[in-house]
Amino acid sequence: MTDKRVERSKAAVLAETYRQLSQSGISGLSIDEVSRISGVSKMTIYRHWPSRSALVIDACSRLGIVSEPPNTGSLREDVRVLATDLADQLRTGSWTSIYPSIIDAAERDPDIAAMQSELHKCFMKPFHTVVERAKDRREAPLNMSADELIATIIGPLFFRRWFSKEVVDDRFVNLLIATAFHI
């Protein structure tokens, strides 16, 4: 196959994998179905992705569109921008219905656990960037570490999306910012 045809086949396989993951989670993914619907033979699929895990990992790592970190000059405002953006994604992003199946599979499958850990780092990177920049410009330090700040802000947002199923709106984001920054 030419490079272009290879790329087209890979894209078709990844798109169908992503669609199945959105619809039924990792456990509902069938390589037979991916092959049938994408029109790419199982042999070709297995040539590019040696295992079901490898395919899932590749499809999943294209999940998150991580935004550029803001740079407002204030850590509190930077965090507010990032949290508002995340809240918006939690309300509308199709990846939010897939992510629990990754979290679930990570409890048992070490490959998926490693992938989830990479994805998580990738999601959290903009938060670390804005904390580092605040340190660089010698902003008054918070009374918690970057990891603690992240858990304090993102934990409640995730909690509302997946556990309590409550609304994740700007009002709630502002409450979290006020609480973390002791306003």
Added chain:
Amino acid sequence: MTDKRVERSKAAVLAETYRQLSQSGISGLSIDEVSRISGVSKMTIYRHWPSRSALVIDACSRLGIVSEPPNTGSLREDVRVLATDLADQLRTGSWTSIYPSIIDAAERDPDIAAMQSELHKCFMKPFHTVVERAKDRREAPLNMSADELIATIIGPLFFRRWFSKEVVDDRFVNLLIATAFHI
């Protein structure tokens, strides 16, 4: 069957269902296997639980050992006791490896979603009780609702257990309490 034999059969089925759920999540549950290992016929299983969902719901609702709400006379201390207890469960409880599979299945299965919502209410009840008691004794009100307090405290604990996989220790619980209560 006598009542006692019925109870023994039901207990054997629930124990095996729970074991399979712990080992492989909801998607790994096989009624054939439950029947084979528990020694209870599929016909009997389906007489007690008309569907796979009904069995999962029954097994899952025995997951959480919800503790009696404390009554220290201070909302902050009551919440600290509850959060410390939850942190301990998140470190050691076997239900913590099953719960993500319920969260995942709830994204797609309305029966499981209804069950998860009931479970969630049950888990959160002691927190609501201590907030109500604080109101009754006219303790100075917090600047957030009971639901907001719960998300602020439990969200970061769940985040560390299932998403960032960081340690959930008493130091972290104390930080969350200090932040929520503006100490």
